Amino acid sequence: MAFELEERCIDVADVKLGMYVSRLDLPWEQTPFPLQGLEVRSLEDIDKLRELCRFVYVDARRQVIIDNVPLKILNRTELPEARFQARIGYRDEVDFAEELPRAREAMEQASTLVDRVFDDVMQGRELPVESVEQAVRPLVASVLRSADAFFWVEGLRRRDSYSYNHAIHCSVLAALFGRHMGFAEETIVSLAAGGLLMDVGKARVPAELLTHPGRPSAEEMEQIRQHVAHGLDILHASELRDADVIDIVRTHHERHDGQGYPAGLAGVEIPLAGRMLSIIDAYHSMISEHTYRPAVSRHQALRAIYAAKGTQFQAELVEQFQVCLGVYPTGSMVELTTGEVAVVLAQNQARRLTPRVVILSTPDKLALTTFQVMDLMNQPEGKPQVHIRRGLAPGEYGIDTADLFLQGGADRGVRGATAC
Incomplete structure (x- = not known):
């Protein structure tokens, strides 16, 4: 790189x-x-x-x-104070389409290894730090090469276990947020590993509590909240010693106003890594399907996070997170002013309201089998200009982007499509 x-x-x-x-x-x-x-x-x-x-x-x-086999950076107990100084101006090093195969390979490897990590923990075995490293490093490398390719691939995945999907997506979001903040690569690796592991303690929470339909009772919620203590126990019993990862597991449910758990920390009492991952954790939870509520659009989730700035989340970090993802994050389903359904392919850094999109349907919401890429920032002059009307929740209008992933058509469409 x-x-x-x-x-x-x-x-x-x-x-x-x-x-x-x-x-x-x-x-x-x-x-x-x-x-x-x-x-x-x-x-x-x-x-x-x-x-x-x-x-x-x-x-x-x-x-x-x-x-x-990556060397174990996740056993660092002493970390430099300057690790969170923004000093690297990352730019995409490869074309979006060129990165897609590597992003997909990194995603598949991460999925396999996350399965192994959670299975080992559920079986009472020691957390396999090597597997965490092997999952995280290719993921981080892909995000550093191209900010959008991995999110395109991730957005088209078929959703399986919430815990596994949450782990991978939060890991990728942490890498992207760290890149946006200009942190060094090894710091980004720690953030991504923290995103992967912050809910690992749920492997020791009774499964029926996590899958039971309806909102948990106060008593059940207290048991679920014990996943933070379980997660710390799992890390302390392993070879992982990275202080940032431990901070993330310990504090990702703390809140800026002191209303979080388990310790009721507030403001800068919460380590920066924990403050960043608390935003990511809440955002991904909102855009995910739960037994007690449906997923919301990525745009809606960002608006909810923004509404909580200064209370639940540090205002400055919320604003940076918004800039990092864009108003309509990569992978979002959106409805255009023409009535067509599209999915956001890549951000236009100069104008965040006008990303590149892939059109998925006709104006009547009939799914297409071939795809066109439209750059909303660079539309032909003399024609009516197309804009995003609103963000869509996953599966709205019966269009499932994961079907495109399974058919393998989405990548071909992106690589072979001509701009319209």
């Missing part, structure tokens, strides 16, 4: 497996290393560096995957 380096000079004795060496204290031509940049994959690499150099520069944002 072509992002700027975050270089740190270290003594060669401190070089470890998994580091990426970006510069040496001598010219690369005087070493046996073939390229200007060394992925430290073996003890032999370390020995050779120690033989040739006194100090080296490493890219603090880049981690090397060895034998397809």
Whole structure:
């Protein structure tokens, strides 16, 4: 990925497996290393560096995957205070259509690994930190390459278990929010891992409480709220030591005005990671189907979050979250002023009310089998201008975007469609 380096000079004795060496204290031509940049994959690499150099520069944002198993960054107990400083201006590095296959592959891998994580926890086994890393890293990498591709793929998924779907979507949202805020990649990985695991404690809540139709009673709600304590117990019994992930699990139900749980924390008493993920958790809960209420549109959910700024959620973070997702987030179903149903394909950063959309129906709401892409910001002059009339809830008008995913037609339509 072509992002700027975050270089740190270290003594060669401190070089470890998994580091990426970006510069040496001598010219690369005087070493046996073939390229200007060394992925430290073996003890032999370390020995050779120690033989040739006194100090080296490493890219603090880049981690090397060895034998397809990521090193465990999720055991960091001491995190730099500057990790939440916005200092990276991310831009899409690849075209949306080019990223789609990689986004889909990352989604499928994350789905498989999340199943494994929850199954291990439900069976009383230790949380598999390696599986969390392997799920999160490709997901984060895809979001950093293209802000919209992963949300297009995620928006077209067939919905299975709420817990699994919630875990993956919150993880992706955390990665996108972290990218928008300009955090370093490793900080974004921690946020994404926190999004994946913040409700892992529900694996120890009786299943009938989570699937029972109707709103839970006060007594049942108290049992459900114990998932925070269960989640912390699960993390403490594992090898995961990342302080940001633990903060997220501990505080994602706290509220800015002190009316949350379990500790009734308020304002800056809530860690920043927890404040961010509380917004994400509430947003995704609203756009998801529950046994006691239907899903609302993404646009409606954003409006509800915005209405709660300064009370439930920190106002500044709410405003950044709104800018991050756009008025009509990628993957949203919308109705156009022509009557056609469309799904938001990608944001136009200059004008957030005019994204690119894929048209799914005729003006009479009859589903199409071939798709056209329309850029609402760049419409032909001299013709009536089309706008978004309103956001739609999932499945409204009987149109299910997941059917497009199962048919495999949506990606082909996006890659092959001509703009209309």
